[in-house]
Amino acid sequence: MQLSATPYEERLTAPRSWWLISLLAGVSLALILLPFGTLPMLGGLACGTAAAAVMASAYGSVRIRVVGGHLIAGEAKIPVSALGEPEILDEEEARAWRTHKADARCFMLLRAYIPGALRVDITDPEDPTPYVFLSTRTPQRLAEALQAARNAA
Known part of the structure; x- marks a missing residue:
């Protein structure tokens, strides 16, 4: 691995x-x-x-990890090669993507008590999930980890 x-x-x-x-x-x-x-x-x-x-x-035991060329968020395990560019969301943008901008087909790892979030498009044409929405306290670090994992793959 x-x-x-x-x-x-x-x-x-x-x-x-x-x-x-x-x-x-x-x-x-x-x-x-x-x-x-x-x-x-x-x-x-x-x-x-x-x-x-x-x-x-x-x-509160759910984890987000980037390891072995995969994004592991709760029960989801997504190869970084199937992910697009990460979009860091501030508190207001995160609220919008949790509510009126949300797509019912997306994967959300949502914790309302965490104001920051990261949205990443899924680029795999066979996957019906348009994007993943991840509540995170450190969206910048997560975005950098995803970029580094994509570059290493």
Whole structure:
């Protein structure tokens, strides 16, 4: 397996506020179970917090990687040879491509809590997907990694 010239990996972790919300979900469940006694209330606090934290962690565990001549974004694995020029999107442009400019056939790895994004056309004529939309905290680095991987291929 050939490694790309500029390796790139990013985990789209959930924001810190989501962990506080996980605690509040546990407190809510504890308050619901309060009439049943102290032990069920404490169990509700622990289980509710743990369940909400697992969901936040799972949602934020998705990764974007450029490795071995491929863009790996979540479940998608796309060879860089099938990608066009990357387009770095600012916050407003990213919002537009998530909403009224979006094509229903595109592949989106969307995390609304990440304002920046990268849009890359898919140039493979056999692929019905017109482009990929990737939420990323470092769109410039991702674009450079894709360019380097294309040049190395």
